[in-house]
Amino acid sequence: MSLSFLHPALLWGLLAAAIPLAIHLFFRRKPRAVRFPAIDFVMQARKETERRLRLRRLLLFVARTALLAAAALAIARPQFEATEARAAQGPAGPAATVLVLDTSASMAYRLGGRTLLDRAREDALEALVSLGPDEPASLVVCGGEGVPVADPPGFDRVALRRAIAEAPQGYGHSDLTTCVAAAARVLSDPAAAATARRRIVIATDMTASAWRLDAQPPVVASPAGPVRPEVALLDAARGERLGNRWISGLVAEPEPAAGSHGYRIGVTVSGEGVEAERDVPLTLRIGSGRDERMTLRALLELPASGSTRKALAHDFATGGPAVITVALPQDALPEDDALSLVVDVPRDVRVLVVNGAPSSVRHRDAAYFLEAALSGPASPVRVTVVDAEGFAKARLSDHDVVMALDLRAPGPKAAELVSFVEGGGGLFVAMGDDVDPDRWEAETKGLLPAPLHVVKTAAERGTPGSEGKAARLAEIDWDHPALRVFTGPAREGLESMRTWRYMLLKPATRESGSRVLARYDDGAPALVEARRGRGRVMLYASTLDPEWSDWTIRTSFLPAMQRIASWLAGSLDERRSVPGVVGAPRPIPLPAGTTIAAWIGPDGRERRGPALGVTTVTPDRPGLWQVKVRDGATGGERIDPALSFVGWPDPRESDVRRLEPAELTAWFGGEALARVASDGTAAGSRQVPLWSWLLLLAVAAFLSEGLLLV
Amino acid sequence: MLDPAVLARLAGLRLRVRATVEGVLTGLHRSPHHGQSVEFSEHKEYAPGDELRHVDWKVFGKSDKYYVKRFEQETNLRAWLVVDSSGSMGYRGQDDRLTKLEYACTLAGTLAHLLVRQQDAVGLAVFSGEVTGALAPRAEPSQASAVLEVLESLEAGGGTSLASAVRFLAERARRRSAIVVLSDLLDRDEKVLRLVADLRRRRHEVALFHLLDPAEIEFPFDDPTLFLSMEDDRSVEARGQDVRKGYLELLAAWLEEVRRTCGENDVDYVRVRTDQPLDEVLLPFLARRERSAA
Missing domain, CATH: 2.60.40.10 (Immunoglobulins)
Structure with missing residues (x-):
């Protein structure tokens, strides 16, 4: 153990301890001479009390000297420093020091009315103050993704102090293993080679998630070869358990x-x-x-x-x-x-149902069942039903989806229909007795996912055994967004559907891009989808009335129709905004013809990156982030709500379980090299403050002096 | 009240004595004249005018000549006033106070005056290291003045040797006498009390006025003080507050021993503080004297 002083210049105050002696030697009061008759008694009394008085005078002298000396020493802030640890670290002398300040999200934890970062800043500043004038220092702020950078150790204390005081509270995850390795690299700089020792002081909350103890511990390159640095961990949580x-x-x-x-x-x-x-x-x-x-x-x-x-x-x-x-x-x-x-949230879907074969008997009318299915109270679909004549007069751009039921052929609306689909509209085509495959092919020219061929009758409905002979759906693409809602027993609603008649399709070319969503048990396609331009087309090989199939009375009909309508309108697209973690770069799916102009954080501040080529945004704090896009054609800027996303706090920072000090010190090379200070006192070696004990001694001396004078 | 502080402002012993006597007489309320007796002195031949009741008829029967008896008026008391005039008696704790010697002289003068007034014979012995002055007891009115004259001339000085006074009285006071000692008893001879007791054993009536200044009793010293002896060249330096407790304990033990010794030897012991009114000292003493005489 060695004794050091925080304010050694104030040790001059120790001279005050000589005041009692000086008073005794030089300022002793001259006794007053008095002629007194009963001098024999005075002499005898003095003789009897002389030993006791001499002892009391001695104790008084000691108490007064101790009072002044203890107070003077306490002002100089003495502390014991463990020298056995230092001896194990090699030669004594000035140490190049790198302060590592943890500013991760968990440092925002409030303990006793202050954040852990406030305490860590204070600890780091105190560690900086305790450095000797010949000890160079540097700072590594550890509070985000990537490898931190730091200057080589220097002597600009003012800049370091300002950097520590102004280090902002981060919202991301800190990888202290990486930061300490960066600090070790800084200590390997030739600027630190002049000092005999290397030291890393880490002000942190010691949460376990910040450390990777399976990694290699830090090593500093020195002229004598790689050496392990001394490490002081300043526990901002003061050893308390965090919840x-x-x-x-x-x-x-x-x-x-x-x-x-x-x-x-x-x-x-x-x-x-x-x-x-x-x-x-x-x-x-x-x-x-x-x-x-x-x-x-x-x-x-x-x-x-x-x-x-x-x-x-x-x-x-x-x-x-x-x-x-x-x-x-x-x-x-x-x-x-x-x-x-x-x-x-999906928008309302406007559907135009074209009933190619209206029937006065409601249960034979195809549009009756579809309208009922799409117009449910919880349905996002708004339905308009027209017949073939009405279809000819309808303006398709007023709708999101056209559903053609048993329509012979589009007729004069064919071109508009193709244009409607390629412009982003949806088309659903269901078969029926009136459908003319050749006209459909001729008028729409490859709009359908596959060309229509001929009607196949699996069984005549109502004949004996027709129930068993009816076709059933097989090979259903349950992963398709329109069919994903059918899980578990709900799938029975589709699988139990019976179809007596259905349209066979010609084989689709590879270029047609069609996708079969369901087949009948004989392998014929039952539900086929294709993308045309920006729109979608879906073909159902049977009818939506009870003539060819009993789907309309199955429980699957209503949700399937609603989902298909939404899918064709594009509202079931995978546009779910996946949250990003703070600190992680996030690609922005820009609409065609636009670029990122700026992004606005939860704090309302607008951030702008390089003018061109920015396609990712890195949220630096949790909350809602909005993206402002610039239209390539007009040059105008607007916030695109569809591109908004949320930055979530890093879950690793929420887990505030702490490492045992022994685990960390063992990783750094044992107690000979590393130690954890839970009292926030500074760095490098074990220091025991003495000033409070000295003040106690001064008070005791003061009280003793008072008692001796009674 | 005969306040010593007031008496101290009176210049001269005689004035103090007169004031004290008047004060004491006022306090006694009774005439001191009583208990007189007549003692045969000689014969003389009868001459006209002599009282016939004094004719000695036995001598006439033997010689047929008329002789009358001549008588000498006998005093009630033969008293010795023994005054200590050693250096320590010159002490006073405050300037407005009487020294112990002045106080003792005032007491002695007053007693002399009172005794002569009641036709007692008064003698005086003054001592310090030795007996420095004496007056044989006489009942004449001029004796009081003679005593006062001696007392006026006293100055404190020298050591204390009560033994010399006792030896002097042993030689001179052959008849049974009343001996009044006025002293602070600060005699380095530890047998001083035994000497006083010896006087009593010689059938004298002994009264001891033990004079002490208040400062001797209370020891009002706090600061570092150099204490100088008043009778020799001894000195001692001490902080008053350091030695006060021990001093007072020693003083109390000594005073108690003096009181006890006097009591055991039938010595009338009167402790006197020099700030104490004189009538407070004398009236109880005189009252005790009257009771013992009766």
């Missing part, structure tokens, strides 16, 4: 039962190191910025550690991109107590 609760998952799925724009919102809440709690409020907010409003409030039962799930339902008023946010009451780490998601 946190956060929203770890948020998904939103369409839920028709909740309404025409209904969604089921699944929330996962995780906790670590906190007590179990009941009736914790969980709020659902819709919208962003000023338009944000709370729509739902649920209560959760949270376990002490682990996860729990909660499902919420919400029916959006309109279609289009919407921001949903779920939030817990704020805890010590508030950044992960709320999570947002951008949901692209």
Whole structure:
């Protein structure tokens, strides 16, 4: 152990300890001479008390000297420094030091009214102050993706102090293993070669997720070869156990039962190191910025550690991109107590149903069943039904999808229909007795996914055994967005469907790009899809009335029709906005003819990148990010809501479980090289402050002096 | 009240004594004249005018000549006032106070005046290291003045040797006498009390006025002080507050020993503080004297 002083210049104050001696020697008060008759008694009393008085005078002298010396020493802030550890580190002398400041998201944890980053800054500044004038230093700020950079160790203390004080709170993940390796590289710089020792001081919260202890520990290159640096870990949490609760998952799925724009919102809440709690409020907010409003409030039962799930339902008023946010009451780490998601709520689909063979008998009218299926209360579809004559007068651009049922042929609307589809419209064609395959082929010229051929009768309906002979669907593409809703027993609704007659299709050419979604059990295509231009065409080989098939009375009919209509309108496209993690670059799916002009963060600040070629955005904080696009043709700039996305906090930062100090020190090379300071005191070696004990001694001396004078 | 502070402002012993006597007489309320007796002195031949009741008829029967008895008026008391005039008696703790010697002289003068007034014989012995002055006891009115004259001339100085005074009295006071000692008893001879007791054993009535200044009793010293002896060249340096407790303990033990020794030897012991009114000292003493005489 060696003794060092924080303010050695103040040791001059120790001269004050000589004041009692000086007073005794030079300023002693001259006694007053008094003639006194009973001098014998005085002499005898003095003789009897002389030993006691001499001892008391000595104690008084010691107490006064100790009082002044202890106070003077305490002002100089002495501390014991462990020298045995230093001896193990090689030669003594000045140390080149790199301060590593952890600014990751978990450092926003509030403990005792202050964030851990505030404490870490304070610790780092104190470590900087404790450096000797001949010890160069540098700083590595560790709070985001990538390898941090730092200057070689230097002596510009002012710049370092400012950099530490101004280091911003990060929202990303810090890989301290990488940062420490970067610090070791800085110490390998020739600028540090003049010093005898290398030291890394790390101010961190010691969360386990920040370290990769399976990696190689840091090594510094020195003229004598690679050496391990001394390491001091300044624990900003002061050894306390940290607990946190956060929203770890948020998904939103369409839920028709909740309404025409209904969604089921699944929330996962995780906790670590906190007590179990009941009736914790969980709020659902819709919208962003000023338009944000709370729509739902649920209560959760949270376990002490682990996860729990909660499902919420919400029916959006309109279609289009919407921001949903779920939030817990704020805890010590508030950044992960709320999570947002951008949901692209499907818009209403306008469908024009063209009934090629209207019937006065409702159950024989194809459009009757389709209109009923599409017009359900939770359906996003708005239906208009016309006959062939009405179709000729209809303006297709007023609709998203045209569904032609038992239509002989498009006739004069054929060209408009082709143009409608290639411009992004949807076309559904169902067969029937009136359909003319040749005219369809001739008028639409490859618009259909496959050319129509002839009608096949699997069994005559109503004849004995026809039920068994009827064709059934097989090879159904359950992964198709329109059919994905059929899972488990719901698939029975399609598989049990019986078809007595259906249109055989000619083999489709490879160029036609058709995709068979379902086949009959004889292998003939039952549902075929193809993309034409920006639109989609779907062909159903049977009828949507009970004449050829009994699909209309199956439970699968209603959802299948709604989903097909939405799919053909393009509203079932995979446009779900996947959240990005803070710090991770995110590619932006730009519409054709546009470029990224700028992106706006949750703080409302607009950021602009290089003028050309930017196709990714890296969110640096959690929340809603909006993208402003520039139209290549007009040069105008606008915010595209469809490109908005949400940045989520890095889940690794929410897990605030801490490493045991012994694990870290072992990784750095054992206690001879590394130590963890939970009292926030500075760096490099084990230091025991003495000033508080000295003040205690001064107080004791003061009290003793008072008692001796009584 | 005969406040010593007031008396101290009176210049001269005589004035102080007169004031004290008047004060004491006022306090006694009774005439001191009583208990007189007549003692035969000689014969003389009868001459006209002599009282016939003094004719000695026995001598006439033997010689047929008329002789009358001549009588000498006998005093009630033969008293010795023994005053200590050693250096220590010159002490006073405050300037407005009487020194112990002045106080003792005032007491002695007052007593002399009172005794002569009641026709007692008063003698005086003054001592320090040795007996430095003496007056044989006389009952004449002029004796009081003679005593005062001696007392006025006293100055404190020298050591204390009560033994020399005792030896002097042993030689001179052959008859049974009343001996009044006025001293601070700060004699380096540890047998001083035994000497006083010896006087009592010689059938004398002994009264001891033990004079102490208040500063000797209270020891009002705090600061570092150089204490100088008043009778020799000894000195000692001490912080008053350091030695006060020990001093007071030693003083109390000594005073108690003096009181106890006097009590055991039937010596009338009167402890006197020099800030104490003189009548407070004298009236109880005189009252005790009257009771013992009766």
